[in-house]
Amino acid sequence: MITSEVIPYLCGRELLSRENIVDGEVRVFDASRRNQNFRVINQGGRSLFVKQGTKIHGSSSTAREAAVYSILEADDHSHVPFPYAPRLIDYNPDDDILILELIDDAVNLREKYHESRYLQVQSAAAVGEALGALHMKTSLPTVLRRLGRSEPGVLEVDRPGLALLSDFSGSSIDLIRMVQSSADLIVHLDEMRQDWRNETLIHHDIRMDNIIQSSLHGTSEILIVDWETASAGDPAWDVGAAVADYLGLWIQSIPVTGTQSPEKLIHLADFPLSEVQESIAALWRAYARRSEMSADMQIEFMPRVARFCGLKLVQSAIEMVQNSAHWNLTAVTHMQVAANMMGRPQEAVQALLCLDVAS
Template sequence: MLGRPEIVGYLIDRGLLSPSHVVGDDLAVLDFSRRHVNFAVTTTGGPRYFLKQARDPAGRAALAREAAVYRHFQDSDDLPGILARYHSFDVELGVLLLEFGRENTTLRGACLDRRRPSVTGAATAGRGLARFHQLTGSADAPLPPPCPPWVVRIHRPGSRILQEFSATNIELIRIIQAHPRFGGLLDELADGYEETAFMHGDVRWDNCLLMVSERGRSTRMRLVDLELAGKGDAAWDVGCFFGEYLGSWVLSLPVTAGAMDSALIGTAAHPLDAMQPAIRAFWRSYEKEYERGTGRKIEPAFLRRAAAFAGGRLIQMAFEHTQEAPQMTSQAICLLQLSLNVMERPAEAAGHLLGIAA
């Protein structure tokens, strides 16, 4: 396992950094470890690298899968504007090495670190995601097999999921299983899932890197974390993007009693009506770029499916919210409540919650 002291030498040995970067004192090694051991290496005016290292065999397999996705697209003309530059996957050490440009924030920062979410950031994300869904890549480097979202089968969990989840996560599964409508709605999501495009599989604000100008306008986006990317349903990615806004709204409500009510709506730290202009900008940019690239308009049914998939993303957020929680939280219950409403009435959710006519 490479630690912070070994990272610079690893890059110098591969000719990706020079001793002058170290002598010039313009180099920084930043730790962004989460599920993997991650380091960002930045230089002033020079290259910027990101190294992902696996902690265990499962993580190594995930990074090998991500590397296969990068290899599939490394010769694509569209790749430089959407994904990081792929350098290598060190099989022996389990290290995925990527190079980035001048991106300086995530979409989360552009949405939550200001009074209103960035409209230009959302529009940039919409264009980028639509382009991403049209990538084809190289036939010589086949894509890994698809990874359908686990959440659509969460009411019938396998033994592996139960081993990875916390006790509070398992309590959430029991709540879903006990509800008379949840299982059927999740089955409908699974039945409506279509493997018709190249999809990211894990769209969330933290995985959208933005280049933001000094005037605060977003000019470019790169998608990161491609471990789940492959053949799949573009509507799932779009729905996950919608779900990020809805979930952030719910998690900003001062909920204490375990359910949302009308009295709480106006007390959110991140009000939904302040998010809707960004949601609409994302969707309009996605529609426009999709039509430009394919010559076809998006069918209305796609938006309804994406809105329903937003309910699936809300369930995921409930599990993420309770992964480390010692007991069930009111916010998690509210996320489940909203997910149920969205999946039951996706067209209404698109209009009333997202601010988009379905």
């Protein structure tokens, strides 16, 4: 699909009125990334996000995302739409075109924080609330039947296949070699693989780029987008990934001089660790309350969150240098913090994340 075909297609699906078009109230913008994406701004009605998938080896990420949205709209438990995702408008399997409600006034959390240079505790709490609602909502048999189960690729970072390595830069491979050279990290990764739990629907790619803030619905400021990799999986991975993004804000804001170690410059971070910890604590408390965890469940779950937080930091470090000729101190700092968290998760819970049992 090209830009000029979007409006006729939507009219054919009766998702745009001809009156809006005649009055000149409809504009189409190409927003393509992995798929062909279009933002359709309708001043006289509902704006839309149009996504046409590209099938790879006979499978379509767009079809998968459509299945996720249909599960979120109504599942075996409540038949109440999940309030923390855009609304599904239409999916045409013949053309592999997914149409969602467009959140036109939204900004993702990473952009919001970097523009304001300020962390909002209430935003972090809303993320925890959204993840808790997600992990409580869905019927596991439904998710397994329609989406299957999967583990994050980074869980195999110590033994990547040739196909995966072919996509990595030399600097990314250097970081993988750092992992492979650490006997302790290899043991921790093996323990985490054995401890992986397929318990509920998880987003599988939680990051600030995929969490947008909007006042469109009134009931929720936080919406989670890009559900292409969602499946049955371990809720600790979603929560750990969210926590890791907050820690990453702190690490990436520490000045890098090349002459002094990051430890000596921590006090100059644009996002101070104390503020990051406050946001992480708010996220955790909201998640624990929304997912109705008992004190014993929280005590067991928190170290697992810390370990998966470390795993996400490893993933972030590799992604950070993917387009760089050489690794950098910021990426290595991610790896160092990750190794400590994966090796001493209980200490990380108490000393770094400052988590406690939510009442």
